[in-house]
Every structure is written in structure tokens, then in C-alpha cells.
Amino acid sequence: MQRRVLIIGLGLIGGSLALCIKRAHKDAIIIGFDVNEEQTKLGRMLGVIDEVAPSIEEGAEHADLILIATPVKVTEIVIERLEKTPLKSDVIISDAGSTKKEIVQLAKGLKHKGITFIGGHPMAGSHKSGVSAAKSILFENAFYILTPDEHLSEDQLHELQSWLSGTRARFITLTPDEHDYLTGVISHFPHVIAASLVHQAEKTSTKQKLVPSLAAGGFRDVTRIASSNPEMWRDILLQNKEVMLNLLEDWQLEMQKVSEMLATENSEEIFDYFHRAKQFRDELPQKERGAIPSFYDLFVTIPDYPGVISEITGYLAKEEISITNIRILETREDINGILVISFQTEEDRTRADQCIHYYTNYETSLGL
Known part of the structure; x- marks a missing residue:
């Protein structure tokens, strides 16, 4: 049966x-x-x-x-x-x-x-x-x-x-409690921070008109998760209310610590703050998939002439490599631009990198 x-x-x-x-x-x-x-x-x-x-x-x-x-x-x-x-x-x-x-x-x-x-x-x-x-x-x-x-x-x-x-x-x-705390720390809370950074940039943009243009590069990547479904995140935060309130309280204490370091101009503590953060982040597994979906981006330096984007996507299509997103960084002022291509998996990104090197002499990198 x-x-x-x-x-x-x-x-x-x-x-x-x-x-x-x-x-x-x-x-x-x-x-x-x-x-x-x-x-x-x-x-x-x-x-x-x-x-x-x-x-x-x-x-x-x-x-x-x-x-x-x-x-x-x-x-x-x-x-x-x-x-x-x-x-x-x-x-x-x-x-x-x-x-x-x-x-x-x-x-x-x-x-x-x-x-x-x-x-x-x-x-x-x-x-x-x-x-x-x-x-x-x-x-x-x-x-x-x-x-x-x-x-x-x-x-x-x-x-x-x-x-x-x-x-x-x-x-x-x-346990359900363990799950909600862990996902709160490494998924739910980062989404709140990303949204708050975007709100801060939006408020600043009313006085500084260059903010949207300058935010098109790395800032846009850092806050990418702020583009997630608002209805879904409303429900998640309300469901995980206790954990989120505790994390927000901890975050306020963390920001107070940064404020005090700046106010006292304690250069040694400021250096140590960023140094320890760098150490912990660098030790995180690079190829494991965590709570937030990974973004497999490939950055391609391209010349400015008509048809260059369709040229590259044509090569990828020829090798049957699927892409999930494509965009151009808008902050470049020279004759070259940066094309950012996103892929579903790391394997697809690696194949795309090899494909572009095979068909062109354009420079590529996994990050800027």
C-alpha cells in the first residue's frame, strides 16, 4: 500500500x-x-x-x-x-x-x-x-x-x-527553548539589526542625499537580510518575544560599552574590541550552512561597453549555470564596473568563476 x-x-x-x-x-x-x-x-x-x-x-x-x-x-x-x-x-x-x-x-x-x-x-x-x-x-x-x-x-x-x-x-x-534562543542569537536578532541600520540610513538620507548612492555597495550587502518578508518577521519576533527582549537589552549594554570607549578615547580598548571580533568571525566555519541563508556572490570587474552583461550571462547559460540574482555596484567612477552575480550554491559559484576565466580575461573575486 x-x-x-x-x-x-x-x-x-x-x-x-x-x-x-x-x-x-x-x-x-x-x-x-x-x-x-x-x-x-x-x-x-x-x-x-x-x-x-x-x-x-x-x-x-x-x-x-x-x-x-x-x-x-x-x-x-x-x-x-x-x-x-x-x-x-x-x-x-x-x-x-x-x-x-x-x-x-x-x-x-x-x-x-x-x-x-x-x-x-x-x-x-x-x-x-x-x-x-x-x-x-x-x-x-x-x-x-x-x-x-x-x-x-x-x-x-x-x-x-x-x-x-x-x-x-x-x-x-x-529542546524548543534551546532552539528559540539559538536562532534568536544567530538569525532573528541579526535581522532586527539589519533593519535598524536601514532605518538609520533612511533617516540620514533626508539630510545627506549621497547616502543611497554610497549605500549601494557594501552597506547593501551587509543589510541584505533586511529585505526579508516583513509579515514573516513580525510573526517570528512576536513568537520569540522573551528571547528578543533579552537580546535587545544585552545589545544596549554592548553599545553603551562602545560609547564609553569612544567618549574616553581609549584607543587600546577600541583596537581590542575590533581585534577580538575579527578573531571570532575568522574562526567561524566558512563552508557550513548556518541559520541565515548564505549568499554565494561572485564579483566580476567588467569594462563599460554595450552588451558586456549579456556576454557574461551567455557564457554562464552555455555552461548551464543558474544564477539567482545579478546587479551592478554603482559606486565605481572609473571605466570599469563591478558586476555582482549571486548563485544558489558554492559549487555553482566556483563553476561560474572558472567559466568566466575560461571565456574572458575579466578579474573576479569572492568579495570586495
Whole structure:
């Protein structure tokens, strides 16, 4: 008998999870549901899913695995609906949200019905969104955090990992509290800082008209994560409120420390401050995928003549190398410009670097 998998939410994450399960479990039937009917139709047309569920309840009733890949506030609503739905006794339910404590707490209603719920968070993303951007390689070598309840057996946890084996991710088991604190430190809080830097630049731009032009280079890269979905980040911050408030308090103390160093002109402490930060950052793993999606950018120094960009993208297309984004740095004043090309993986960036060197004599680098 074929096993059935319901994916609720057919965006980038839900679609990619569907493809990963298809890769590892070719006999499974993948059913999709999304409030946006166009996404489900597109998912069916692209072969991401095999069937479209008319409703969450109809899709869930006979499912062996249910994965909820929706924004965290929507996940809460979905869990409440699943509690009222007749489900198979051995079904496993998991989510893909960026916060876990409140979700796992809410899912205790499923536990009381004898249903297995295991919180999940695949730490991967992309510049693109929607089911058309789904890729079976999205989670490869990424951390996939699972937050099982204490009552769950190892067999249930291993069964979910078996279902998700096609992600080729690195599974880590944490408590919901541990998950929310760690992701708060290395993902949620940096998004707040990036947004605050952009707000500061915006305010300054009313007096200094050169700010937007000068911010087009490195500043734009540093604050790239501020372009994330505002609705999603509103929900994440509210769900992780306690952790974020504590981190913001710590940050204010850190900034006070910097203010005091500047006020007293303590050059030795200022040097040490940047030196220790450099040391810690330089020791961070370079090739591991963390909580914030990596940006695999290639910087190409190009001459200023018509058609040069299409020339380069043509070479990449010839070698079947996909790009996710392309732009020109606007701060250069000489005859050469800097073309920034973004890729989905480090392997694609390496291939692109080799491709451009093979066909041209343009200089390239991985950073400026």
C-alpha cells in the first residue's frame, strides 16, 4: 500500500521538502494544499506534488506524514484544525517554522489525542520564493533542527528522519527553548539589526542625499537580510518575544560599552574590541550552512561597453549555470564596473568563476 504525504504550504520550503521526499521515497504519493490555488496548480504542473488536496482536512485524513510549511501564525491555525480532524493513529506531523516553543506547546492537543508531533526547522532558504523556486538540493548539508517532546520514542524520531532523508540535511535535536534562543542569537536578532541600520540610513538620507548612492555597495550587502518578508518577521519576533527582549537589552549594554570607549578615547580598548571580533568571525566555519541563508556572490570587474552583461550571462547559460540574482555596484567612477552575480550554491559559484576565466580575461573575486 502506497504511503501518503500531505504538504501544507507550497512555497519554497514546502515545495523543496516535497521534492526531497519524492527523491528518497519514490513510492510515496505527495499531496499538496495551499490557500493560494495557483501555487497548488503550479506545483502539480511542475511535478512537485502528485495530487491537490481540496482542503486540509481531506488531505490529512489518510496521510502517513503531514508537514506544515506555512508562516508560524498560520501553523498555529493549521494545528488547531488538525486536532479536530480524524487522523491515522500512526501519522507523524511536523512543521518547518522558525520558532518552536509556542508551536510545540500548542501541539500538545495532538499529543492528548495520541498523535505524534515533532517540531522541525530546516535552516535553509533562497533569494527566490514560491513553489517554482523549489529545489531538491535546497537543504543539502544544512542544519535541520528537530524538537521532539520528551515522551516521544527514538523510533518515532528516526521515522521522521527517514522520511526526510532525501533532504541530505544534518539533523540536530534540541529542546524548543534551546532552539528559540539559538536562532534568536544567530538569525532573528541579526535581522532586527539589519533593519535598524536601514532605518538609520533612511533617516540620514533626508539630510545627506549621497547616502543611497554610497549605500549601494557594501552597506547593501551587509543589510541584505533586511529585505526579508516583513509579515514573516513580525510573526517570528512576536513568537520569540522573551528571547528578543533579552537580546535587545544585552545589545544596549554592548553599545553603551562602545560609547564609553569612544567618549574616553581609549584607543587600546577600541583596537581590542575590533581585534577580538575579527578573531571570532575568522574562526567561524566558512563552508557550513548556518541559520541565515548564505549568499554565494561572485564579483566580476567588467569594462563599460554595450552588451558586456549579456556576454557574461551567455557564457554562464552555455555552461548551464543558474544564477539567482545579478546587479551592478554603482559606486565605481572609473571605466570599469563591478558586476555582482549571486548563485544558489558554492559549487555553482566556483563553476561560474572558472567559466568566466575560461571565456574572458575579466578579474573576479569572492568579495570586495
